[in-house]
Amino acid sequence: MSNDQNRVTSPKDFKEGMHVRRQIFSWIATIFFALLSAIIMFPVFSGLLASFRPGRELIRKGLSLTIDFDSMTLDNYKYLFSGNADSLKYWMWFKNSLVLTILSVVLTLIVCYFVSYGITMYDFKLKNILYFLVIATMMVPFEILLLPLYKEVIALHLIDSIAGVILPGICGASTIFFFHQYMTSLPKELLDAGRIDGANEYYISVKIMMPIVKPAFSAMAILSAMGAWNNMLWPLMVFRSADKFTLTIGLNTLLTPYGNNYDMLIAGSMLAILPIFIIFLIFQKYIIDGMTAGAVKG
Secondary structure (H helix, E strand, O other), X not given: OHHHHHHOOOHHHHHHHHHHHHHHHHHHHHHHHHHHHHHHHHHHHHHHHHOOOOHHHHHHHOOOOOOOOOOOOOHHXXXXXXXXXXXXXXXXXXXXXXXXXXXXXXXXXXXXXXHHHHHHHOOOOOHHHHHHHHHHHHHOOHHHHHHHHHHHHHHOOOOOOHHHHXXXXXXXXXXXXXXXXXXXOOOOHHHXXXXXXXXXXXXXXXXXHHHXXXXXXXXXXXXXXXXXXXXXXXXXXXXXXHHHOXXXXXXHOOEEOOEEOHHHHHHHHHHHHHHHHHHHHHHHHHHHHHHHHOOOOO
């Protein structure tokens, strides 16, 4: 009897054991994610250090985290701001990417919001089938859609135009899905209250519902901006003129069989990170709020 009593764990011992296990798990998770972060950040830090070295050093030594103050210089960044032909091309690519990103984000958010709003807030025939077809496109790799989209852009005479780049992706399934998940947590009584007050459907969707969905707009704006800014494959298929190239395409043209401009490539790549990095640092709170706000029903 005494042996059985000794085997019984008191509530205090159980809580202490659980606390110790949580601490061990927390330390393991911290170490794991610290190592994962170091692996992810290695290309960024090594590229940043390489941007302060001559291009020939990158060819000779490759990317590394070794800091050699004797070989470090600001010449690569001075070259980007020197006003010569290469630097003017770089800032033209930068402007093209900026315009493309802004237009893409604004149009995508507007279209996807109204599509999600209609599917979520209204009941109509084939509603579930329509939503399933929209979400089903998320399972199709973009490479499979590449050829049909390219033929469609040719048929619409949108080759070598910014519209040809933006329009095929203006109604993204992932953005619609995110807005839908967010708006399912909102009470439909808000629509009835607006109708009782005499508001039309446009006023309800824009003046009443849209401000409530602001966290979702903020989160998807940042994610859409990152996708549009870093997109290379589709703009490369559509654009033909060099003066319409985006930054990702333009930087890729610096690597040719006849010579590689690593000085401009590395420094330009580091500057290309800054806009998205700054936006993420400023609005990371909205990303978290937007991702989690629609997860709780209430």
